[in-house]
Amino acid sequence: MPEPKTIEVYSWPTPNGHKIHIMLEECGLPYRAHPIDIGKGDQFAPDFLQISPNNKIPAITDPDGPGGAPISLFESGAILVYLAGKTGQFLPQGDRARYDVLQWLMFQMGGVGPMLGQAHHFRLYAPEKIAYAIDRYTNEAKRLYGVIDKQLSKHSFIAGPDYSIADIAIFPWLRSWQNQGITLEDYPRLKDWFDGIAERPAVQRGVKVLADLRKPITDDKAREVLFGKTQYEKR
Incomplete structure (x- = not known):
């Protein structure tokens, strides 16, 4: 049986990001985490908007999606359901x-x-x-x-x-x-x-993913990116 392909995870160490980090650790799937620094505005980059049109983290790309074709997903709840379906774990069949x-x-x-x-x-x-x-x-x-x-x-x-x-x-x-x-x-x-x-060991691993990159939101630029007019610009 071929080894599972690496899932690319575009994320940041927030609660929604950690949901996916934990799920991937619990399922034992190979993944690579790419930091999307939401305080610097990485979430508005055109490449990220291609897979997350709502400019929110997390998003994933799986080269081995349904039918063996690649798939990209945004919205953490949808990603959890997808990963549960892919692995048959943490979502009952009945x-x-x-x-x-x-x-x-x-x-x-x-x-x-x-x-x-x-x-x-x-x-x-x-x-x-x-x-x-x-x-x-x-x-x-x-x-x-x-x-x-x-x-x-x-x-x-x-x-x-x-x-x-x-x-x-x-x-x-x-x-x-x-x-x-x-x-x-x-x-x-x-x-x-x-x-x-x-x-749970997988939870402990999951909440450490990218955690060393996050800093307190103290500067005006980060506040403006997260909460100001930048958030509402048409893209």
Whole structure:
């Protein structure tokens, strides 16, 4: 059987990037990580926009896609589903269990990521402290943590008895719980789950990918690229 071909990963050490790093490590697939420095504007380069038209990381190219033809993908949730399908790992085959996982993946994509991202923005990066926004998104973060904690009172993992792409998607977003105004001990079942996921060797390897390149966002140029008019220019 031929060796699997190397997957090219265009990414940065953010929660969405780490989802894919962790998944690739868990699946044991060969990959090469290419840094897309979002503070410098690498995400707007024409070559990157060819595979990620929404100018967001991560994106991948797999030379051995469906039918043996190359494929490029953006959106971290879609990439997780693709890699699960490619390897037959971390997404159940049975319809009921599969949909259980997919609904919690969508919960992360539509709720956990956007809302915790807003909590980070208004608590850490906004040029002015807006009390309404800070309270709104901190409270939403607490609500989401509560939803997860309640779900974990029923199952060992997010979507059932087995570790899945739902866990892989949610975990990286909770690593910055302190910045979200969260006290992890307030969610004991979530904390136990979080600590267990953090001990997995593949997770430990995944969160180190490109991590030494990331620096705190302190300069005005990086803030403008990430949050200012550069983000909204037509391309």
